[in-house]
Amino acid sequence: MSDTLTFSLVSPERELFSGQVDQVDLPGTEGNLGILPDHAPLMAAIRTGAITVYADGKEEQFFVQGGFADVTPAGLTVLAERATPMADVNRDDLQSEIDRARANLETLEDEGALAAQQNIDGLEALFNMV
Amino acid sequence: MASLKELKNRISSVKNTQKITRAMQMVAAAKLRKAQEAAESARPYAERIRGVISNLASSMGEGGDAPKLLVGNGKQDTVLLVVATADRGLCGGFNTNIVRKAREEIVALERAGKTVKLYLIGKKGYDQLNRLYHDHIVKYISLKEERTLHAGIARNIGEDVTSMFEAGEFDVAKLVFANFKNVMEQDPVAQTIIPANASIEVTEDETSGLDLNGAIYTYEPDEAGILRVLLPRSINTQIFSALLENQAGEMGSKMAAMDNATRNAGEMIDNLTMTFNRTRQAKITSELIEIISGAEAL
Incomplete structure (x- = not known):
């Protein structure tokens, strides 16, 4: 082992x-x-x-x-x-990423929207960690 | 015979040109090193993803639930050629060679009675193909604005191509680009990216050697789910590595072309200097003769 x-x-x-x-x-x-x-x-x-x-x-x-x-x-x-x-991740980048993903979310539906929502959730969790 | 003044002007203008070509050669050499490094560091990802897909594909088999991206949609009538060329010229025969390869493909496919559509990346390829196959072009993008090649560019292109496939706009997609061998040699190739199993069959033998000690792969979520996400990604990766190969090829080709140009300029300067000196001496000699014969006449 x-x-x-x-x-x-x-x-x-x-x-x-x-x-x-x-x-x-x-x-x-x-x-x-x-x-x-x-x-x-x-x-x-x-x-x-x-x-x-x-x-x-x-x-x-x-x-x-x-x-x-x-x-x-x-x-x-x-x-x-x-x-x-x-170490290279900062809040500003994440925030703009979240905003972009949110705007994108509205154009999606079904499976795509689900994946996008997951993405946003992950980004937000990270945002709170940084 | 040109006057001394004219010769002098020509020599200095050729010298200026030589300076420019030499600078371009050095810039290309520096960029080539960077491009090669980029291509090098992108390789592990491409290799791993290919291994994973062939693993999955062999375990999925040819079942009815296999994704269309993997096994194709059963037709081969419409072929999309994704032709990647450089955005800038002055790099020898680099772009022309890729375009020639694309034209050979188009001619062969049309002879076989297939419909050909063109998806062009890079301005130079567009310029050349637009003249001959204007009606075939469905999309053209230039990467001139992009300062560095990153995976995002390839992802956008890949998603575009995949959605066109899903909309039924074509049945088979081929990627035409130049494989970077070395500075002197760039090999234009046409590689099938959709359906994906066409490019996987080659690698199947290598990966079947993967030893799991008899254990069985667990998939999370299920195999089909993973394959569905993985396949578009593999297409993106193939496009990305094609772009990287192209970039290295363009720089290598440019370096060789500019090296040639610098050498030619040097030769031209030598010849012109020779003519310049001869003319100058001829002039001095004739002036001397004039003076001497003038003195003798006195």
Whole structure:
């Protein structure tokens, strides 16, 4: 049994994180997930929110928007549509993002609206955290 | 024979041109490095997403509930060619090669009795294709205003293409762009992006080697739900990597073209300087002869 998890976080533009970690907390569409070493193979969709990485007794947070977590025996890979280190996220950007998403919400219906609402909820939760 | 003054002017004008081409070459070289880095760092995502899709696709099979984006809508009558070119010229045969590839595709498809629609990215491709296939163009976008390529651009294009597919405007989509091999070589290719299984079959062997130790994948939400979100994303990713490849190719091609231009200008300057010196000496000699013969006549 390995006591660390190989974790990598990639966005379309670049690889944000790659290395050995103790635990990763993910915002799944169906609820939050905590991934520990030797997790069973899993493929989960991710909603807007924060990923927390625990390594060497330290925590590191990333803001992600949409994507997938792929757990295999080789480790955990998160394919995020958008990802930024939490340190680079500020309230102003989030606020304008929320406003934009709200305006967009009115043009959508059914499934699209549901996804957009989820996105807004995640953004607002983050906004309160920052 | 041109006068000395004229020659001097020409030499200085060629020198100025050489300065410009040399500067452009250096700018292209710097941009090329950046573009290559961008293409490099985008690769892990593209590879992972391809692996995940082929994994899912092989477990889904050809069942009736497979999404249309994956298996196609059963027809192949209308083909959408997404042609990505650069927005700027002065990069050798880069744009022309992509356009030529697109034209070959159009001719082949039309000969097979299919309807061709064109979705153009980049001004140079538009300029060239607009002349020949004006009626085929359904959309044209220029990325000139964008300072850097980011995934958002590709996402917009991808969503656009996907919604056109869902509206039944075409059956098959192909992406035409240039694969960056090295500075001298950019390979124009046509890659099928819709239906998605056309591009996956190739990679299936590699990923079947993925060892799960006999464990079974858990999907959250279900497989179909994930696939439905993942497929458009994979199309976006393919468009994004095509744009990145193109950017690197454009810069590489520009660098080579400008290097050539700088060298040609150097050659021209040498020749002109030679002519200039010869003319100057001929003039001095004839002046001397005039003076000497004038003195002798006294």
